[in-house]
Amino acid sequence: MDELLQELDALIEKGAAQSLADPWFLDDLRALSARYGETWPLLILDHSFDSQGALPKAPWVVRQGEMKMDWSRGLRSRVEARASAQGGKSDEEVVGEIIGGLLGQALGTGSSGTQARDPSEPALALAELRVTNAFQMQTTVSARPLPGAESGGLELGVYQGGNAGYRLVMVPRQDGGGTLSIVAVSSRGSVRDLAAASFDKAVLNDEPFTLEWSRRPDGAMAVLLDGQPVLSVVDRSFRDAFNGLMIGNRGGDYAVRQMTVKGAE
Secondary structure, three states: OHHHHHHHHHHHHHHHHOOOOOHHHHHHHHHHHHHHHOOOOEEEEEEEOOOOOOOOOOOEEEEEOOOEEEOOOEEEEEEOOOOOOOOOOOHHHHHHHHHHHHHHHHOOOOOOOOOOOOOOOOEEEEEEEEEOOOEEEEEEEEEEOOOOHHHOOEEEEEEOOOOOEEEEEEEEOOOOOEEEEEEEEOOOOOEEEEEEEEEOOOOOOOOOEEEEEEEOOOOEEEEEEOOEEEEEEEOOOOOOOEEEEEEEEOOEEEEEEEEEEEEOO
16 A cells, blocks of 8 residues: 555656646545545544533543543543552552443443542543544643652543453653553453553643554554653554543543544544
8 A cells, every 4th residue: 555655646746747637636636645645544533621611522521530621721630649549459450440440330330339539539531432443542631740649640541342442541750750551451340561661751740741642453552742752562452443532530630631533444
């Protein structure tokens, strides 16, 4: 396909340089070449979190915890650190309960629980819409320092039936930098780490930054922070389309301003 598109582009330029074809026709050919030359030509979501009310606009729905619109920052959630949050459990078990069980509970596949909401309750918003297996997600976020936030993190994700899918997890450090990781969550809620890497950029300063997460048709995934590559990994655990998007906060002060998702046709 790449070779074919290169030949087509060369013919288009030749036709334009020698006036061999109608300019309008050449413009149509350029648009066709650009469309098929792009890995993710399908626009799935282009959403600005700028609602004037307390809740985000459709398709986003807050399903657990507290996420409210902030006119200056976007969809904001502030989740405080839990006292004795782990209770003797390993970090992996705690993360598994949150990014596996929380989404499962919100979708009605996990236990509902009866605990009253509190400032340390993880927050979750979902958008139910079809996302192709290969996708590109660009999200503009801002973050503020919050004591104990290093034990939490911001999560962006795609999910299939139940809570199965991929999650991109950001855990900033109070002194600057932090870690980004990609995990796979099974339909039972178990979590499998796929890749993790550290970054040096300070993000806990209320300044907007952009996370770009892409997945190609061959399962290759990459994550960029403000255009700079941070990590990459190949995983083919999920081959079908996803049923929706998620934004989760399991500890910290985060606001999501914009999210654009593209897919493969």
